[in-house]
Amino acid sequence: MSDRTDPVTDPYDALLLLSFGGPEGPEDVVPFLENVTRGRGIPRERLAEVGQHYFLFGGVSPINAQNRELLAALREDFAANGLDLPVYWGNRNWAPYLTDTLREMVRDGRRRVLTLATSAYASYSGCRQYRENLADALRTLAEEGLPVPRVDKLRHYFNHPGFVRPMVDAVLAALQELPEDVRDGAHLAFTTHSIPTAAAESSGPAGGAYVAQHLDVAEAVAEAVREATGVDRRWRLVYQSRSGAPHVPWLEPDICDHLQHLCEAGAPAAVMVPIGFVSDHMEVKYDLDTEAAAKAAELGLPVARAATVGADPRFAAAVREMVLERAEAERGGSPRRCALGALGPSHDVCPAGCCPNPRGPRPAAAGQD
Numbered sequence: 001m002s003d004r005t006d007p008v009t010d011p012y013d014a015l016l017l018l019s020f021g022g023p024e025g026p027e028d029v030v031p032f033l034e035n036v037t038r039g040r041g042i043p044r045e046r047l048a049e050v051g052q053h054y055f056l057f058g059g060v061s062p063i064n065a066q067n068r069e070l071l072a073a074l075r076e077d078f079a080a081n082g083l084d085l086p087v088y089w090g091n092r093n094w095a096p097y098l099t100d101t102l103r104e105m106v107r108d109g110r111r112r113v114l115t116l117a118t119s120a121y122a123s124y125s126g127c128r129q130y131r132e133n134l135a136d137a138l139r140t141l142a143e144e145g146l147p148v149p150r151v152d153k154l155r156h157y158f159n160h161p162g163f164v165r166p167m168v169d170a171v172l173a174a175l176q177e178l179p180e181d182v183r184d185g186a187h188l189a190f191t192t193h194s195i196p197t198a199a200a201e202s203s204g205p206a207g208g209a210y211v212a213q214h215l216d217v218a219e220a221v222a223e224a225v226r227e228a229t230g231v232d233r234r235w236r237l238v239y240q241s242r243s244g245a246p247h248v249p250w251l252e253p254d255i256c257d258h259l260q261h262l263c264e265a266g267a268p269a270a271v272m273v274p275i276g277f278v279s280d281h282m283e284v285k286y287d288l289d290t291e292a293a294a295k296a297a298e299l300g301l302p303v304a305r306a307a308t309v310g311a312d313p314r315f316a317a318a319v320r321e322m323v324l325e326r327a328e329a330e331r332g333g334s335p336r337r338c339a340l341g342a343l344g345p346s347h348d349v350c351p352a353g354c355c356p357n358p359r360g361p362r363p364a365a366a367g368q369d
């Protein structure tokens with residue numbers, strides 16, 4: 001049992017890396033998809049199609065390996081900087097399951113947990129859904145008669161320099177992969193997960209945060225790439241991985257339609273920049289590297305795909321900074337909060353009603369409601 005905290009991380013006694021989870025073999029695919037889509041009204045055909053994406057890669061999502069790497073990077077960074085804060089990992093939809101991890105944490109004596117979600121932006125899917133799953137897991141612990149830890153969540157880090165700068169370098173590296181004669185004319189296609197337009201409109205404390213945050217990041221990355229290359233490239237925020245029923249409007253344009261449009265408009269090349277994904281997910285491996293790459297090949301449009309941030313040491317360092325910053329704020333101090341772009345640092349605690357659940361209110365942890 002631990003009953004002490006490191007003074008610099010006080011009041012926190014653990015960090016929880018909270019992720020989506022993904023299958024690790026063919027037999028996991030269907031149960032994983034059932035976990036993800038329970039009660040969501042996803043059409044059967046869409047599920048069969050998404051299952052095929054996983055089977056194409058041996059039923060293995062890249063997300064778990066990426067999280068293991070991030071976990072190792074965080075532990076290494078904390079140790080190298082004298083931070084005595086244990087890091088645990090739990091997922092919403094696959095093993096290691098969040099509830100099992102929290103049970104292990106309370107058995108280890110952890111009582112005040114700070115959460116890092118592998119989703120950088122505001123939205124129901126990217127924020128409140130994580131908080132609802134935290135509340136469900138905490139309720140299970142209470143039902144089992146276990147101590148219930150207090151759980152907080154780190155602010156949205158989409159605009160943290162430790163998240164943005166690796167993306168700038170990734171774009172510069174992707175540009176180098178393009179043939180030299182089309183490099184300067186290459187468009188930047190910043191891409192993120194599409195969500196229902198209604199969810200986009202209600203995202204964040206005042207609405208519209210999902211798109212506004214992505215535009216802020218795209219602008220900051222495009223500007224840094226312009227400074228580094230001396231070339232002012234055209235850019236646009238586009239979407240991918242649309243799901244749901246066809247009659248429900250989701251954010252558009254889709255990356256494939258955008259590539260078609262670029263081609264018709266005479267663009268010589270494009271770099272796909274998956275700013276919406278913290279690491280390589282199936283959406284990156286299939287929807288971009290397989291589907292969109294095939295579309296580009298069919299169009300004869302040279303494309304490159306920028307790497308995701310993943311376990312970049314600068315991101316691990318950013319997490320450490322945000323942990324220290326939040327701990328200081330919890331102790332009543334006023335820490336400096338790093339942020340690039342125009343929006344400024346995000347709130348520490350989601351206000352009541354932020355990123356509402358489209359199916360109606362449910363208990364959510366780590367926020368004002």
Ligand SMILES: CC1=C(CCC(=O)O)c2cc3nc(cc4[nH]c(cc5[nH]c(cc1n2)c(C)c5CCC(=O)O)c(CCC(=O)O)c4C)C(CCC(=O)O)=C3C
Nearest residue numbers: 020022036040050061063118119125126193195243281282
């Ligand atoms: C905004 C957003 C993120 C980014 C933020 C974050 O990272 O959290 C994200 C991440 C992810 N989404 C993932 C997988 C899936 N998402 C689905 C379905 C949905 N996603 C949505 C949104 C998002 N999703 C939405 C509005 C739906 C419709 C159903 C619903 O309202 O819930 C479905 C069902 C099949 C389908 O319809 O596609 C699957 C299998 C994986 C794992 C990938 C891997 O294995 O590598 C990851 C990281």
Ligand SMILES: [Fe+2]
Nearest residue numbers: 125193241243
């Ligand atoms: Fe998703």
